[in-house]
Structure formats: C-alpha cells, structure tokens
Amino acid sequence: MITFIVSIILLVIGYLTYGKYVERVFGPKDRPTPAYTSSDGVDYVPMDTKKNSLIQLLNIAGVGPIFGPIMGALYGPVAFIWIVLGAIFAGGVHDYLTGMISIRNRGAHLPELAGKFLGNVMKHVVNVFSLLLLVLVGTVFVSAPADLLYNLMDGKVALTFILVLIFAYYILATLLPIDKIIGRFYPVFGMLLVISAIGIGGGLILKGAPIPELTLQNLHPDNIPIFPLLFLTISCGALSGFHATQSPIISRTTEKEGQGRKIFYGMMIAEGIIAMIWAAAGMSLFSGDKLNELLAAGGPAVVVSEVATTMLGAVGGTIAILGVIILPITSGDTAFRSARMIIADYFKIGQAKISKRLMIALPMFVISIALTQIDFNILWRYFSWANQSTAVIALYVGAMYLFISRKNYWIALIPGIFMLMATTTYILNAKIGFNLPMNISYIGAVITTITLTAVFFVGAKQARQKEIPLEEDISQYEKAHPVPEV
Incomplete structure (x- = not known):
C-alpha cells in the first residue's frame, strides 16, 4: 500500500515541479x-480550459490506462516505477x-509536424503510422467496450447489436462539429470516469487491499523479461503515441497557450493516476497465475468486471464498469475523428461540407468493421508497437x-532514445515482427x-542553419483583429 500511495503522490509532485519546468523550457x-x-x-472552435482538459483526458484515456496496467500487473510492483517515471518524464513531455x-x-x-521538422520522407512515414494506429485504436475501442457491455448484461443483448450502436455513435462523433456531441456529452462521461476511478482507488485504500510493495526481490520478476515488454504493455498510463494524434484536436480549441500545461501535461498525469489504480487492483486481487487465467479466459474486460464487483459490490461495480466503458468509447470516437482530419490535411480536402467528411470517414469504418473479426490480443500487440513507435x-x-529553438531538447530526446531502443528491440524479437533471438535483437x-x-x-x-520557421505567421490575422487598447 505504501508504494501505491507514494507513487500517486509522486505523480502529483511531478506535475507541480517538472511540469512547470517543461512549460518554462517551451x-x-x-x-x-x-x-x-x-x-x-x-x-476550430474555442472552448474553455475545463472543457478542453476533460475532453483531452477522455480522448487519451481509452482502455489503455486500464487494460494495459492490468496486463502489466503480471510484472508486479515494478510496473509502478514505469508508470510514475514514464508519465512525468516521458508521457507528460x-x-x-x-x-x-501543434498550437504554434x-x-x-503529427504527420504535418514530422514533415516540417524531420523532413518530407518522415511526413509520409508518419501518415502511414498514424492512420494505422488510429484505425487499430478505433477498432480496439469498439471491441473492448462492446465486450464489457455484453458481459454486464449477461449476454442478454446480442454482441453484434452493441457493436452496431457503438459504430453509429462513432460515425456521428466523427462527422459532426466538435461542440455538438463531444463538447456537450463529455462532461457527463467525465463524471462517470471520475466516479469509477475514485471508487476503485478509494476501495483499495479503505479495504486495506494487499497491494504488493516494491522490493529488491520483486524488482525483476522471475522468467519475465521487463525490457522491452513492460514498456509496450503499459503505454497509455505512462507514454503513448496515440496521445500525439489526440492533442491536435484540442490544440484547435485551446483559447490561450498558457492553458497548455493543465490541458496536456496535467491530463497525462491524471491518466497515470488511473493507470496506477488499475495496476494496483490487478496486483492486489489476483495472484499472477489467477490473473493469467482470467486474461486467457476473457481478456482484460473480465478482469475489469471482477475488480469492480469485488471492490464495490453489484451496484457500485456496475457504475464503475460503466465508467470504464466510457473511456474507450470517448477515445474511439476521437481516434476516427483524428484519422479524418489527418487524411483531410494530407490531401488538402476542406472539411466544411459534411459530404467531404463522409468521403473520408466511411472507408475507415468499413476497414474497422473488418478488423473487429481479428482476435483482440493480436490487435493489441500490433497496437502496442505502432503506438510506442508513434511516441518515438x-x-x-x-x-x-x-533544438532549433536553442532550448533544452534533452527533455524530449532522452525518453525518445529510450523508447526507440525498446520498440526496435520488440519488433526484432517479437513473433509479429522478425522473430530474432533476444541477444541479436538487442544488438x-x-x-x-x-x-x-x-x-x-x-x-x-542543418535545420537550425536553415532557420525553419517554428510557428505559423499570424501577422495578417493580428492586423485584421487588433487588440483594443485599455
């Protein structure tokens, strides 16, 4: 319990200290x-800080900070270290x-930014990576909440019908203006999210759940290689490239640059706290063998249901499960929305007319529907690698x-180098990749x-010598919209 509480305190301290430092550097x-x-x-619609922060949290906090940490719980308390250090020094940055x-x-x-700062070749590479990631995310975040709802209703409603309802919502959220659905319903969804997290976290503390403490003995679990698997299994609660596809949505609705630390860095820390709670729940309620059995039987969705009902009872557990269901739905909708915006930017297709939005969105949904037929665990492995590669x-x-700004670029480069090493090792060694021996993969x-x-x-x-412009020229806008003198 001490390791768990100290970890959450460190996340808050990280926001108040390192978060301010990162803001000052930028x-x-x-x-x-x-x-x-x-x-x-x-x-592009101005919205206030509270609304943007809540939307950003719901955008980035899909099943990643729940399913990932539950599977990461197999590694034991060492998972707490990655969540804390990852969220503060990598994910938040x-x-x-x-x-x-993006605001600048x-x-x-991300593809447009990669093209500008890393070269046109990277623009095309990142376009492929981003669209692959977003379609995978959208698909995973259809299957996961559908399974949870199906389990919650004891199979009384057909799974296919639930999938159709979720897809219908995604289509509306992808096509309509951001303030029509996402801006209006997310505050309600946010309440369920907060209740769910507080309920599970509070239950762990009040019931004195046997959360294992971090020791030298369990720092490296037997027969489980921590590197690189832990750093890809737990992604959204520590560092996630998916967030780079979501932040530009809110960069188009942010009123002032000074609100950025609360909206972007702060919500990453909030997601880290959610990840801590679910990792602790998985460790405290199930032994490694029991957790493995549950994951094999029904995936993380079954573990979520077991944790919620065990900690909070039938009624409270149902509310908590609904909060968990909301998370992937509120990330899946913006995953497809981001994909639409990226394709539109790439091919310079205006999005004012709904027909243009439909032209891009419908093929994506057809592909996603086909992908729902693939096993969740296989999808998750590809998602994990594509996700962390995008983060790099x-x-x-x-x-x-x-670097071009002549500022402290190491705050981004050090975690970038670390994750480049992790993702490359994984894809060289994994069966879904090159399936090479681990020692060869390391080299x-x-x-x-x-x-x-x-x-x-x-x-x-070279970029510094060329003096690449770091921000959009808004002089014409400022001339047309002068600030009135006080």
Missing part, C-alpha cells in the same frame, strides 16, 4: 491560437510538446523543435538507435 506566448485564427465552426507545437502551427497533426517520432519532433536495436540519433543531430544542425 515558453508559452500571449498570441492568438488556431481556435481563432482558423475558426471554421467544425474543428510528449503530450505537452505535441499539443503546444495552425493545429497541425513525436518525441523526436519535440526534440527537433527545441540490432543498439545499432539502429545510435544510427537514427546520429541522423537526428545531423538534420537538427
């Missing part, structure tokens, strides 16, 4: 944001920089921006990481 400005300079009534750099560049999505690219974009990952980091420095020095 340096927010008092300049008009894309919500005003590119206002279109669809995607990643989310803040992608959000703020007309709300641009986003961190290198952030490091490049800070290949080291060579790849050193080579790509060297390429980064060469490109960064």
Whole structure:
C-alpha cells in the first residue's frame, strides 16, 4: 500500500515541479491560437480550459490506462516505477510538446509536424503510422467496450447489436462539429470516469487491499523479461503515441497557450493516476497465475468486471464498469475523428461540407468493421508497437523543435532514445515482427538507435542553419483583429 500511495503522490509532485519546468523550457506566448485564427465552426472552435482538459483526458484515456496496467500487473510492483517515471518524464513531455507545437502551427497533426521538422520522407512515414494506429485504436475501442457491455448484461443483448450502436455513435462523433456531441456529452462521461476511478482507488485504500510493495526481490520478476515488454504493455498510463494524434484536436480549441500545461501535461498525469489504480487492483486481487487465467479466459474486460464487483459490490461495480466503458468509447470516437482530419490535411480536402467528411470517414469504418473479426490480443500487440513507435517520432519532433529553438531538447530526446531502443528491440524479437533471438535483437536495436540519433543531430544542425520557421505567421490575422487598447 505504501508504494501505491507514494507513487500517486509522486505523480502529483511531478506535475507541480517538472511540469512547470517543461512549460518554462517551451515558453508559452500571449498570441492568438488556431481556435481563432482558423475558426471554421467544425474543428476550430474555442472552448474553455475545463472543457478542453476533460475532453483531452477522455480522448487519451481509452482502455489503455486500464487494460494495459492490468496486463502489466503480471510484472508486479515494478510496473509502478514505469508508470510514475514514464508519465512525468516521458508521457507528460510528449503530450505537452505535441499539443503546444501543434498550437504554434495552425493545429497541425503529427504527420504535418514530422514533415516540417524531420523532413518530407518522415511526413509520409508518419501518415502511414498514424492512420494505422488510429484505425487499430478505433477498432480496439469498439471491441473492448462492446465486450464489457455484453458481459454486464449477461449476454442478454446480442454482441453484434452493441457493436452496431457503438459504430453509429462513432460515425456521428466523427462527422459532426466538435461542440455538438463531444463538447456537450463529455462532461457527463467525465463524471462517470471520475466516479469509477475514485471508487476503485478509494476501495483499495479503505479495504486495506494487499497491494504488493516494491522490493529488491520483486524488482525483476522471475522468467519475465521487463525490457522491452513492460514498456509496450503499459503505454497509455505512462507514454503513448496515440496521445500525439489526440492533442491536435484540442490544440484547435485551446483559447490561450498558457492553458497548455493543465490541458496536456496535467491530463497525462491524471491518466497515470488511473493507470496506477488499475495496476494496483490487478496486483492486489489476483495472484499472477489467477490473473493469467482470467486474461486467457476473457481478456482484460473480465478482469475489469471482477475488480469492480469485488471492490464495490453489484451496484457500485456496475457504475464503475460503466465508467470504464466510457473511456474507450470517448477515445474511439476521437481516434476516427483524428484519422479524418489527418487524411483531410494530407490531401488538402476542406472539411466544411459534411459530404467531404463522409468521403473520408466511411472507408475507415468499413476497414474497422473488418478488423473487429481479428482476435483482440493480436490487435493489441500490433497496437502496442505502432503506438510506442508513434511516441518515438513525436518525441523526436519535440526534440527537433527545441533544438532549433536553442532550448533544452534533452527533455524530449532522452525518453525518445529510450523508447526507440525498446520498440526496435520488440519488433526484432517479437513473433509479429522478425522473430530474432533476444541477444541479436538487442544488438540490432543498439545499432539502429545510435544510427537514427546520429541522423537526428545531423538534420537538427542543418535545420537550425536553415532557420525553419517554428510557428505559423499570424501577422495578417493580428492586423485584421487588433487588440483594443485599455
């Protein structure tokens, strides 16, 4: 219990200290944001800090900070270390920089930012990665809540019918202006999320749940390789490239740059706390063998149901499960919305007319429906690798921006290098990748990481000499909208 409580306290301290430092390094400005300079009534709509923060949290906190930590609980208390350090020094930095750099560049999505700061080749690479990730996320976040609802209703409603309802909601949320559905319903969804997290976390503390403490003996679980698997299994609660696809949605609705730390860094810390709660619940209620059996029998959805009903009883457990169901739904809808926006930006297709939005969105949903037929565990493995690979690219974009700005780029580059090593090792060793022996995978990952980091420095020095513009020119907007003198 002490390790669990101290970990949550450290996350809060990290927001108050390192979060402020990251904000100071970046340096927010008092300049008009894309919500005003590119206002279109669809995607560019000014909204206040509370609403943006809540939407950002619901966008990024899908099943990742619940399902990932539940599976990560198999590693024991060492998972707490990754959640704390990852959220503070990697995830928070990643989310803040992608959000703020997007604000400086007309709300641009990651592929456009990668093209600007890492070269046109990377723009095409990141487009593929981002769309792959988003379609996988959207599909996973259809299947997961559908399974939870199906279990909650004891199979009385057909799973196919539940899937159709979720897809119908996703289509509306993808096509309609952001303030029509997402802006209106997310406050209600947010209440369920908060109640769910407080209920499970409070239950763990009040009932004195036997949460294992971190010791030298369990720092490295027997027969379970921590690197790289732990760092891909637990992603959304510590570091997630999916967030880089979501932050630009809110960068287009943020009123002032000074609100960025609360919206981007702060909500990553909040997600880390959610991940801590579910990892602790998985460790305290189930032994490693029992947890493995439940995961094999019905996946993380079954574990969620067991935890909720055990900790809170039938009624409270149902409310908690509903809160968990809301999480993936409120990330799946924005996953498809982000994919639509990325494709629209890439092919320069205006989104003011709904027919143009439909032209992009419908093929994505057809592909996603086909992917729901694939086993969840297989989808999750591909999602985990694509997710963390996207995070690496986003961190290198952030490091490049800070390098050109002559600011402390190491805050982004160090976690970027670490995760590049982890993701490369994984794909070289995994069965879904090259299936090489682990020692060969380590060597290949080291060579790849050193080579790509060297390429980064060469490109960064060239970019600094070229004086690539770091932000959108808004002088014409300021001339047309002068600030009245007081």
